[in-house]
Amino acid sequence: MENNELIQNMVLELRRGIISIAVLNLLNREEYGYSLLKALSDQGLEVDQSTLYPLLRRLESQGLLQSDWRIVDEARPRRYYVISPQGREVLAQLKQEWAVISETMQKMLL
Amino acid sequence: MNLIEKYVAEVGKYLPRRNRADIEAEIRSTLEDMLDERTQAAGADREAAALELLKEYGPPRKVAESYGAVQYLIGPRLFPIFEMVLKIVAAVLLGVGLLGFGFNAVRMDMAGPALVTALGKLIYDSVGGVLMAFGNIVLVFAILERVLPLSDQKDLTDEWDPTDLAKEEDPDQVKTSDLVAEIVFTGIFLALFNLYPQYVGIVLFSDNQWTFVPVLTEAFSRYMPWINLLWVLQVGLDVWLLRKGMWDVTTRLINLALKLGSIAVAYVMLVGPAIVKIDADALAGTTLADLAVKLDPLSQFILVPFLIVMIVVPVVEIVQTAIHLFRRRPSAPVTIK
Numbered sequence: 001m002e003n004n005e006l007i008q009n010m011v012l013e014l015r016r017g018i019i020s021i022a023v024l025n026l027l028n029r030e031e032y033g034y035s036l037l038k039a040l041s042d043q044g045l046e047v048d049q050s051t052l053y054p055l056l057r058r059l060e061s062q063g064l065l066q067s068d069w070r071i072v073d074e075a076r077p078r079r080y081y082v083i084s085p086q087g088r089e090v091l092a093q094l095k096q097e098w099a100v101i102s103e104t105m106q107k108m109l110l
Numbered sequence: 111m112n113l114i115e116k117y118v119a120e121v122g123k124y125l126p127r128r129n130r131a132d133i134e135a136e137i138r139s140t141l142e143d144m145l146d147e148r149t150q151a152a153g154a155d156r157e158a159a160a161l162e163l164l165k166e167y168g169p170p171r172k173v174a175e176s177y178g179a180v181q182y183l184i185g186p187r188l189f190p191i192f193e194m195v196l197k198i199v200a201a202v203l204l205g206v207g208l209l210g211f212g213f214n215a216v217r218m219d220m221a222g223p224a225l226v227t228a229l230g231k232l233i234y235d236s237v238g239g240v241l242m243a244f245g246n247i248v249l250v251f252a253i254l255e256r257v258l259p260l261s262d263q264k265d266l267t268d269e270w271d272p273t274d275l276a277k278e279e280d281p282d283q284v285k286t287s288d289l290v291a292e293i294v295f296t297g298i299f300l301a302l303f304n305l306y307p308q309y310v311g312i313v314l315f316s317d318n319q320w321t322f323v324p325v326l327t328e329a330f331s332r333y334m335p336w337i338n339l340l341w342v343l344q345v346g347l348d349v350w351l352l353r354k355g356m357w358d359v360t361t362r363l364i365n366l367a368l369k370l371g372s373i374a375v376a377y378v379m380l381v382g383p384a385i386v387k388i389d390a391d392a393l394a395g396t397t398l399a400d401l402a403v404k405l406d407p408l409s410q411f412i413l414v415p416f417l418i419v420m421i422v423v424p425v426v427e428i429v430q431t432a433i434h435l436f437r438r439r440p441s442a443p444v445t446i447k
Contacts, residue, residue, distance in 0.1 A: 032139070032143075033136060033139070033140050033143075034139075034140045034143040034144060037140075049140060049167070050167075050168060050172070050173055050176040051176070053133075053136060053137075053140070053176075053177070054176050054177050054178065057129075057133075057177070069135070076139055076142055076143075077135070077139060078139050078143075079135075079136055079139065
């Protein structure tokens with residue numbers, strides 16, 4: 001396996017872990033799928049739609065998100081997602097965990 | 111139907127029915143949002159943009175798979191038992207085939223090319239029957255895959271505790287593999303005796319061809335409703351047990367009643383009119399016609415597996431059930447505080 005491919009796979013693994021935190025955090029404000037994709041991209045986190053939508057379904061089935069289908073401004077029906085009360089609790093814990101991991105890695109890699 | 115609709119329908123083909131409409135709606139909504147954004151500029155070619163977008167979005171099957179939509183005909187939890195049952199059936203078919211072939215080779219004093227020809231013809235003639243047997247097994251397992259509750263997979267997701275290995279096995283815990291094997295083999299016997307009774311018999315080689323001689327008599331078919339009732343109830347009990355996961359007094363007593371019923375039916379069949387016989391009419395016109403009387407005792411061998419299924423296995427199970435019922439574990443000791 002080429003180095004480039006190895007690195008790509010490892011970066012994918014790294015990102016997979018943090019996407020859940022990023023999504024939960026962004027969904028403090030209501031978003032539909034495509035607007036969330038763009039919001040993630042605007043923040044510098046490019047996520048593939050084939051990763052995002054299954055993740056949204058999983059987070060919802062775990063009770064961390066809520067969603068409903070709505071028509072806003074006479075546009076087409078869209079599914080709007082927002083973080084649930086349980087999701088807020090989990091996100092708070094995850095943020096703390098992330099701070100510890102980030103600090104540890106910063107020290108280790110210096 | 112426009113391109114996006116066709117694409118969504120194609121993804122839907124690979125999605126589980128339960129979530130299909132919901133996932134399809136979400137993909138459609140996203141694709142249309144993406145397409146709108148790309149074609150905002152005046153004069154943009156919407157169809158060309160849709161083509162480009164769908165190419166980027168990925169092959170429909172891959173998109174469906176990202177939703178965890180891989181569907182099994184026979185999933186990983188049942189596959190080891192499926193493999194075991196296939197091997198047993200293959201071994202039985204091979205054994206019966208070789209036994210029949212050996213008997214005929216000796217009877218006809220076959221040697222050299224005649225032996226090879228006869229073997230070749232046997233293999234050729236058996237292909238249909240073997241495929242049919244394997245097909246029925248796959249069908250039964252595919253049904254079980256959809257009937258058995260998902261909780262059966264708990265050992266894959268529960269926390270792994272190595273001390274479980276040292277624990278004494280709970281005698282009331284159902285053994286999934288035993289029950290699944292019983293369901294499959296009962297299903298095979300049900301199919302064989304009801305749909306293909308003409309395939310219960312012996313094969314004889316004569317006039318350079320294999321002749322299959324059915325041995326079940328009219329008397330046998332008269333008992334089929336009773337056999338069917340017992341076997342269907344047995345399958346029902348097994349499925350119920352698989353869903354419950356534990357034996358209790360009720361299921362043990364029902365099992366006991368079914369086994370006693372099996373022995374009673376088998377007894378009535380054996381003392382009544384002959385249930386297996388080589389019919390001389392079936393051999394009329396072949397060089398085997400004069401052998402009908404001589405071969406008749408051979409047909410009685412067919413009774414051996416029947417006796418095992420209807421009497422020996424039930425007797426063993428009755429003894430086991432009786433032991434379980436009389437040696438039920440004492441209730442948990444009361445803790446005195």
